[in-house]
Amino acid sequence: MPRILILYASLGSGHLHAAKALEQAFAHYSDVELQIEDAFDYASPILRETLTRLYKRLSEKAPELYRVIYEGSDIDDLEDSMNGNLVLAQLERPFFKRLENLVKQTNPDIIICVQQIPSRILQLLNQAEELPQPHYVVITDVIAHSTWINYGVTGYFLPSALTADVLVRRGVDPSLLHVTGIPVKLEIAEPKAMDAMRLRHDLPIDRPVITLFGGGLHRKRVRLVVSQLLESNRPGVLVVAAGRNEELLEAIEDLENGPQMQLRKVGMIDYVDDLVTASDLVITKAGGLITSEVAARGTPMVIIDPFPGQEEWNADAIAAYGAGVQLRLPEMVPPTVLHLLNNPEQLSFMRDRARLIGQPRAALTIAERVMDDWRSRTQPSGETVPQPV
Structure with missing residues (x-):
């Protein structure tokens, strides 16, 4: 033994x-x-x-x-x-x-x-x-x-x-x-269908779902991104997963659904992989584990605020592989997300590239x-x- x-x-x-x-x-x-x-x-x-x-x-x-x-x-x-x-x-x-x-x-x-x-x-x-x-x-x-x-x-x-x-x-x-x-985690190696995960968590099947993992992001920068996405005329659902970042939930407490974009706010959850599977796009930092989990599901990424050092290198690699884009300015996140949602061919390419590098x-x-x-x-x-x- x-x-x-x-x-x-x-x-x-x-x-x-x-x-x-x-x-x-x-x-x-x-x-x-x-x-x-x-x-x-x-x-x-x-x-x-x-x-x-x-x-x-x-x-x-x-x-x-x-x-x-x-x-x-x-x-x-x-x-x-x-x-x-x-x-x-x-x-x-x-x-x-x-x-x-x-x-x-x-x-x-x-x-x-x-x-x-x-x-x-x-x-x-x-x-x-x-x-x-x-x-x-x-x-x-x-x-x-x-x-x-x-x-x-x-x-x-x-x-x-x-x-x-x-x-x-x-x-x-x-x-x-x-x-x-x-x-x-091994559940990522198990097949999951996007529609099934949306139904499981009461997310619509007929419109895009964007998930923002904001646990390690600055609350003011997240608020800016969320506010601009809510102002857009693009139908969709934006899920903000704050994790242990209670200050983030407080910073966006007053934000509500936009004219077309719905907002879902959650704290600590035990269904991160379900959300990744259900999403057309994930906005996140560039931690080695979270980017590996997202890539293993074949979900494209918009990487924001990589921590200097190892996270910047991780972000560079994800962008170089074509599985995501890296942005320094939070103001660039909403137009980039909307551009990708309006160009399904580019989003599909990023999904294919993520699957190539993902190792579930x-x-x-x-x-x-x-x-x-x-x-x-x-x-x-x-x-x-x-x-x-």
Whole structure:
């Protein structure tokens, strides 16, 4: 029975969602023992509080400073970047002693990291020959920052061929790179019909549906977009999904249906995939997970306000593939949405491109690859290898 430890770090929600998707995928195998842990739960409270506050303040108050730090720390030379990550890990190590103890005490057969920080710490154990088990890394950004690449990694699971190409150009061994897509929840791999999802959630079948995921967007910019779309003469339904962004719901509380465009406002929901399937178009930020989920359903995107650094790179990739458009000015969103709705051929092209890059089975593919590797190591010893059920 292989014991698998999945490690993430709670800087943003995307890493947790990817870890949960992997949990679903490995549940298809009988007798696999799975444990998912937030590395920050095993870190010094001082470090955890400092990093989470710093990330939050930079993202909300100083995104351009974050861009300078993020891009400035991305090192092209492979050896220099890996040695830099090693030094950073040595500095972090005193704050992650409990994480080291977790790995040693649980002694899993396989470790999968869905964020850079735990992977950095593990490479120190590998160098000390205290990490005999394979150590995989699941990269959740289309363009991988150099902090993802560490010593002692058994294999990297990548969002796209573009990610692999960038890493090969930097000197990473191609045999370590596996293009699988970013792991998304398994329900996205199940067929769903647009009309059925609209009927399920009381949305009209005879007019366009646009969904705006505004959880990570500034309330004033969203209000501007929503107000202008409501003023249009294009029949349709605009669904604003605010998530945990209560300030956003307050900012648009007074907005009502326009002459032709209806407005639906929702907070936290458990049917995001239904909404994506029901939509002709999705307006969103460029987080690695949300864009992967939308692309996996083949739904075109209008990307607004990508966070400097990794989100801008994700947005560039989506636009380059033709699966969406990236806009900096909120004033450009309504005319772009209306243009696309009035040009079904262009929208159809974007849908086809999204389907080409979407990887709804990514989590299952990663699980299959990990278990195949396990099989190749354990078969000679006669161990029974779990099979998917």
